[in-house]
Amino acid sequence: MDVKERVAHFKRATDRLKNEVGKIIVGQHDIVDGVVTVLLAGGHALLEGVPGLGKTRLVRTLADALDLEFSRVQFTPDLMPSDITGTKVAIQNEAGHTVLDFQKGPIFANIILADEINRATPRTQSAMLEAMQERSVTVGRQTYELAHPFFVLATQNPLEMDGTYPLPEAQLDRFLFKLHVAYPSADELHTILDRTTAWEPPKIEQVMDQQGVMELRHLAMDVPVARHVQDYAVRIVMATHPESKSAPEVARRYIRIGASPRGAQAIIVASKVRAILEGRFAVSAQDVRTVARPALRHRIIRNFEGEAENVSTDSILDDILRVIKESG
Amino acid sequence: MKRIEKQVARVRWRHRWQLALRRLLVFGGAGLLLFGILVLLVKARALPTDWTYIGGAVAAALAAVGAISGLVRRLDDVRLAAELDAVGGLHSRLGTALAFAREPNPTPMQLAAIDDALTVVDRAQPSAAAPWQWATFAIGGAVAAIAIAISVPSVFVLSFPVGRTAAIGVAPVGSAPAAFVRGKIGLDEAETEHLEVLEEAVEKHRAAAVDAEVKGFLDALDALVKALKEGEITADEAFAKLAALEKAQEAWSEQHAEDLEHVRQALKEAAEKRRRGHQEDAEALLEALRKQALEEAAKSVESAADKLERGEMSTRERQRLARDLQHLAKSLESDRQKREREARRDRDRLKKKQEREKDRFSKRDRDRLKKKERDLEQLRREQEQLSEARRQLERLQRDLDDAAAEMLKRMMENGEQMTAEQLRRAAEMLRRMQEQAQGRQQMRAASGRMGDLRELLRRAGQRKRGGQGKDGEGGQSAMERFYARAGGQKPGDNGGKDGQGQGEEGQGGQGKEGMMLGEGKGGQDKLTLVALGQGPGQGTPMPGRGGQQAGSPQEGEGVGEGHDSRLLGERTHMDVKTKDDFVAGQQGAGESASRVVYSAASRGFASAAYRDVHQDYSEVVEDDLDRQKIPPGQRTYVRRYFDLIRPR
Numbered sequence A: 001m002d003v004k005e006r007v008a009h010f011k012r013a014t015d016r017l018k019n020e021v022g023k024i025i026v027g028q029h030d031i032v033d034g035v036v037t038v039l040l041a042g043g044h045a046l047l048e049g050v051p052g053l054g055k056t057r058l059v060r061t062l063a064d065a066l067d068l069e070f071s072r073v074q075f076t077p078d079l080m081p082s083d084i085t086g087t088k089v090a091i092q093n094e095a096g097h098t099v100l101d102f103q104k105g106p107i108f109a110n111i112i113l114a115d116e117i118n119r120a121t122p123r124t125q126s127a128m129l130e131a132m133q134e135r136s137v138t139v140g141r142q143t144y145e146l147a148h149p150f151f152v153l154a155t156q157n158p159l160e161m162d163g164t165y166p167l168p169e170a171q172l173d174r175f176l177f178k179l180h181v182a183y184p185s186a187d188e189l190h191t192i193l194d195r196t197t198a199w200e201p202p203k204i205e206q207v208m209d210q211q212g213v214m215e216l217r218h219l220a221m222d223v224p225v226a227r228h229v230q231d232y233a234v235r236i237v238m239a240t241h242p243e244s245k246s247a248p249e250v251a252r253r254y255i256r257i258g259a260s261p262r263g264a265q266a267i268i269v270a271s272k273v274r275a276i277l278e279g280r281f282a283v284s285a286q287d288v289r290t291v292a293r294p295a296l297r298h299r300i301i302r303n304f305e306g307e308a309e310n311v312s313t314d315s316i317l318d319d320i321l322r323v324i325k326e327s328g
Numbered sequence B: 001m002k003r004i005e006k007q008v009a010r011v012r013w014r015h016r017w018q019l020a021l022r023r024l025l026v027f028g029g030a031g032l033l034l035f036g037i038l039v040l041l042v043k044a045r046a047l048p049t050d051w052t053y054i055g056g057a058v059a060a061a062l063a064a065v066g067a068i069s070g071l072v073r074r075l076d077d078v079r080l081a082a083e084l085d086a087v088g089g090l091h092s093r094l095g096t097a098l099a100f101a102r103e104p105n106p107t108p109m110q111l112a113a114i115d116d117a118l119t120v121v122d123r124a125q126p127s128a129a130a131p132w133q134w135a136t137f138a139i140g141g142a143v144a145a146i147a148i149a150i151s152v153p154s155v156f157v158l159s160f161p162v163g164r165t166a167a168i169g170v171a172p173v174g175s176a177p178a179a180f181v182r183g184k185i186g187l188d189e190a191e192t193e194h195l196e197v198l199e200e201a202v203e204k205h206r207a208a209a210v211d212a213e214v215k216g217f218l219d220a221l222d223a224l225v226k227a228l229k230e231g232e233i234t235a236d237e238a239f240a241k242l243a244a245l246e247k248a249q250e251a252w253s254e255q256h257a258e259d260l261e262h263v264r265q266a267l268k269e270a271a272e273k274r275r276r277g278h279q280e281d282a283e284a285l286l287e288a289l290r291k292q293a294l295e296e297a298a299k300s301v302e303s304a305a306d307k308l309e310r311g312e313m314s315t316r317e318r319q320r321l322a323r324d325l326q327h328l329a330k331s332l333e334s335d336r337q338k339r340e341r342e343a344r345r346d347r348d349r350l351k352k353k354q355e356r357e358k359d360r361f362s363k364r365d366r367d368r369l370k371k372k373e374r375d376l377e378q379l380r381r382e383q384e385q386l387s388e389a390r391r392q393l394e395r396l397q398r399d400l401d402d403a404a405a406e407m408l409k410r411m412m413e414n415g416e417q418m419t420a421e422q423l424r425r426a427a428e429m430l431r432r433m434q435e436q437a438q439g440r441q442q443m444r445a446a447s448g449r450m451g452d453l454r455e456l457l458r459r460a461g462q463r464k465r466g467g468q469g470k471d472g473e474g475g476q477s478a479m480e481r482f483y484a485r486a487g488g489q490k491p492g493d494n495g496g497k498d499g500q501g502q503g504e505e506g507q508g509g510q511g512k513e514g515m516m517l518g519e520g521k522g523g524q525d526k527l528t529l530v531a532l533g534q535g536p537g538q539g540t541p542m543p544g545r546g547g548q549q550a551g552s553p554q555e556g557e558g559v560g561e562g563h564d565s566r567l568l569g570e571r572t573h574m575d576v577k578t579k580d581d582f583v584a585g586q587q588g589a590g591e592s593a594s595r596v597v598y599s600a601a602s603r604g605f606a607s608a609a610y611r612d613v614h615q616d617y618s619e620v621v622e623d624d625l626d627r628q629k630i631p632p633g634q635r636t637y638v639r640r641y642f643d644l645i646r647p648r
Helices: A003-024 A029-041 A055-066 A081-085 A122-134 A186-196 A210-221 A227-239 A249-254 A261-277 A285-296 A304-308 A313-323 B002-043 B050-071 B077-088 B093-101 B108-123 B134-157 B162-170 B189-208 B212-230 B235-257 B260-275 B283-290 B294-310 B315-332 B335-360 B363-384 B388-410 B416-464 B470-486 B610-627 B632-644
Strands: A045-048 A070-074 A086-092 A098-104 A111-115 A136-139 A142-145 A151-156 A177-180 A255-257 B513-519 B527-534 B594-597
Touching (some): A003 A210, A003 A261, A055 A070, A177 A285, A227 B077, A227 B093, A249 A255, A255 A304, A261 A285, A285 B077, B002 B077, B002 B134, B077 B093, B189 B212, B212 B416, B283 B294, B335 B388
Antiparallel strands (some): A086 A098
């Protein structure tokens, strides 16, 4: 199979996946695209939205359509790290001896839903995020590799902040995308009601298995990026640094710390997936522009003035994207 | 790929042409600005006229360089393709394809991307990627056209007051601010008359001039006055020529006339010193030197030379004459000459000693000899730096000294011929000094005339501009009043606040203007202006002028308090009490005279010819004008006054 056919296959497979998800999740195309992009880019996504917008449902549907092992962890303040990673318990073996055996936690799955991750203590969050980064878990002296693909979808509620532990910036950086889940429109709400209030919910077919996901991921990483397009991504990231000459006024005024190189990596990797999702063979500036907002919005730390004036990172990024031109 | 490159080339040329146009405007604008500055400098005479052409050429070259640099500007094809992508919504396909095509070993995915780009190349829109910015160019072009329309004609139209700018560089002190004048000068009746007076004065000086340089200078001034009178030159040219003449006059003064007065004074003092003796043979020469009449002195020296040559002089007479000349020469000897004489004597003595003793000549003496040589060299350098007048005095001293020495030496050998020759050389030197003195006087007079001429041009220029401005208006009316008063008329209007209007009335004076002139003792022929006032008929000098009513002949005695706002500087605070005084010439050994002269319009007793009196007073006033800081605009009134009362 030549490149063009492989790309066409990729597009067909991902379209089928999106169609299956679309059976349950009405609208939210950007969120679905974002989640699929993160899945194929090998990253993790943080979904932020008020309760009831279908965040959990989206992840579950995705897991169903992909024939991957799914686990859900509801984060609460009393959740312990071992509740996620697993722990060693004393059991009797066949010879009658008592031995310590490692019981895997819910993190040993392909798709993990970390629901309301900001409700767990920093210690537990740290254990989770460490596993996300290292893709392995160490218990005692034993290290356990996590499954491939390993895809964490964390959710957090922007409201009800009492008793929560907001994720530190260093840990937010581990998420490839931070996606804002918005309210559905009236038409979409009608459709949601029609579909979810019947006796039988829509049936989801498995369109891709673990192997298929890994193949698509490899293909996506082969998508080339021209230097001038990569330069565009670099200039966007540089513009988030308040001390940079190319930073617009709003960035200089409201940003304390700009995006790290990991942010630039996230943009390029996500852009590659984005390009191939649209059936193209190379990354375009528009891809970079599209993924820049979800890839950078949680990597920019506002200063006191920005927080005091409630300037969102999205509005700062909008200004940066307006100032930084594709053609340089 | 060619299809992509073709589209990119179209964008490239659109960019280049726009860049060329933009740079043409920017560089051309800068060139135009430079051109404008150069034109201003040329108009201000800070640069020669050729710089106008240089400026034009530079402006054109700058514009051309701007346009060419825009046309040959290197532009990155990938960037241009990216512009096509952005405008056409091509998802960076064209730019990416060009970038991948440059790769030495493109991957299958890159090749696929290139193929993909070729499918969308027809959707590229070069015109949208690099649209012509007509509005910007139209504004830029309009600004450039206006700038050209203003600056280029200014080369031919705009004219600066040449006299002023040139005079700033040439004669910074006392030069009058010149007015903006263009075209031929239209002179009114009074100005034409003034010009005629100037012409007459210049011609008189020219006729009397002996020195070739002075004569040439006066010729040029005369030509300028004549050209002005005939209306042959514009005000610009007149001011330029005037400035050149002033420069030449300054140069001449610096070169020739410096220290002349000191030299004449030295001659006089030397003659007076020798007068204590009773030598009859040199009396004529000494008397002439005392009077500073150098021509007479020269004649007396020549006469002595003739007498000596003809053998009409007895040995005793020759001895006396030689001694007189020797003493005179000694008196004239300057410090530098004394030092030189002593240094030369010491050096000669040491040289003789060196020749005599040869090997035994001590190191100390050798050092002294070297020192004397150095001193002589130094004195020679000092002599080179002396003014022409002082050098002439030194030569005269040398000639007289040599003549005296020769006379004493040749008494036995009857060698009168050589001595007479030396005396003639001394006479020639005296004549030269006399010529120089005359030249200086003529140049000084010419300088005053040039000041008048400048003022005349300035006033004519102001009048031509419509008499606008305080100075122009006021100056004109003041000039008219002045003419009326100087012409012997009693003005019906005394000038309002002009002058001192609050003085007390006089005691029935006759309204005559009195001047008293005293002469110094000992027959000095130096005029001293004792008092110049206007008061009662007795000639009592009173400063200021009383509150004169229209037609009233009476004049005040007191000091006025008003202040003419047109005059420069603070008002005069006359808070001191004045007292009448009488100053008479002091009786001395020589000829003395005192005389009372009434105004030219008045009939009465006069002890001297009016022509002589006018000449004397004019010279004294000219000296006074030179010495005092008087605004140029006011000097002209004084000079004009003396022109108007000149003997006809």
